[in-house]
Amino acid sequence: MRLVVCDDHVMFLDALATALDSLGHDVAGTSRTLDDVPALIERESPDACLLDLWFGDEQSLDLARDLRRNHPSLDVVLLTGDVAPEAIAALEDGTVQAVAHKTWKLALIHETLVRIATGAPIRRLMAMPSPSAHGDGPRLTTREHEVLDLMATGASTIDIRHRLGVSEHTVRSHVRNVLAKLGAHTRVEAVRRAHEQGLVRAAGGGTGR
Structure with a gap:
């Protein structure tokens, strides 16, 4: 699966990109800033974008909606360590195809991507402490x-x-x-x-x- 990985935490970004590449995914590019994501998508035409929910204090859901509107075939997997209610709403309305917690084992993220690639139904929600x-x-x-x-x-x-x-x-x-x-x-x-x-x-x- 051709992927781009976008996250503002450099060590996490590099580690995840390297790990996904080792599992056979084609990691076409990465981005550490929200502003650079649209150009990366345009340039690399990935099948899926793994997108951090937060870039500093800025949430990425508006960008996710733009990406889905401009690239209908693009799947968006939201990466997060703290799931906001807006993220769950975005999952339910189809803005994103999955929500992946950053504490997940790599195998679960890989499984999620495989299911998306094969068109299998997928819905993943994280626990929100209350x-x-x-x-x-x-x-x-x-x-x-x-x-x-x-x-x-x-x-x-x-x-x-x-x-x-x-x-x-x-x-x-x-x-x-x-x-x-x-x-x-x-x-x-x-x-x-x-x-x-x-x-x-x-x-x-x-x-x-």
């Missing part, structure tokens, strides 16, 4: 928490079944319970509400929607 994490939110069972955490990574019903070693019927039952307790109609809505209430406990890897 003061209400241990407050008066919905009371989920241990298993429901496990299902919610996996839902937040984008894991499909089949993924969750394999990860937890339970039947598909059991997974669907837990998902229904989670949605009901969160007052949500869809998995995306449930994950968003869970993030808002600090109920998602850890970032992790899933594969489908």
Whole structure:
């Protein structure tokens, strides 16, 4: 996959670019400044852009929208160590195709890129700490928490079944319970509400929607 990597943290940028290149991706270029990204995209015509959410005090989501508008075939993977609500909204509305946490193992970022390249469905959301994490939110069972955490990574019903070693019927039952307790109609809505209430406990890897 032809990539460009854009991040203002030089050591992270160089390390990630080198690692992705070693995994067989074609890292066509890098940028340490937000202003240089559009020209880099124009020059290199990558399949995907790994874009830091923050360049200093400036957020990159407006640029991400411009990139998607000007280059409809470009996939944008947002890199972040602190997921803002705006980033989740950008994921939900299709501005970005994935949100990758900077603490992820390289294998998970690689898997995300492979799935994007093959057109497989992908949705990854990060946990956002919240003061209400241990407050008066919905009371989920241990298993429901496990299902919610996996839902937040984008894991499909089949993924969750394999990860937890339970039947598909059991997974669907837990998902229904989670949605009901969160007052949500869809998995995306449930994950968003869970993030808002600090109920998602850890970032992790899933594969489908």
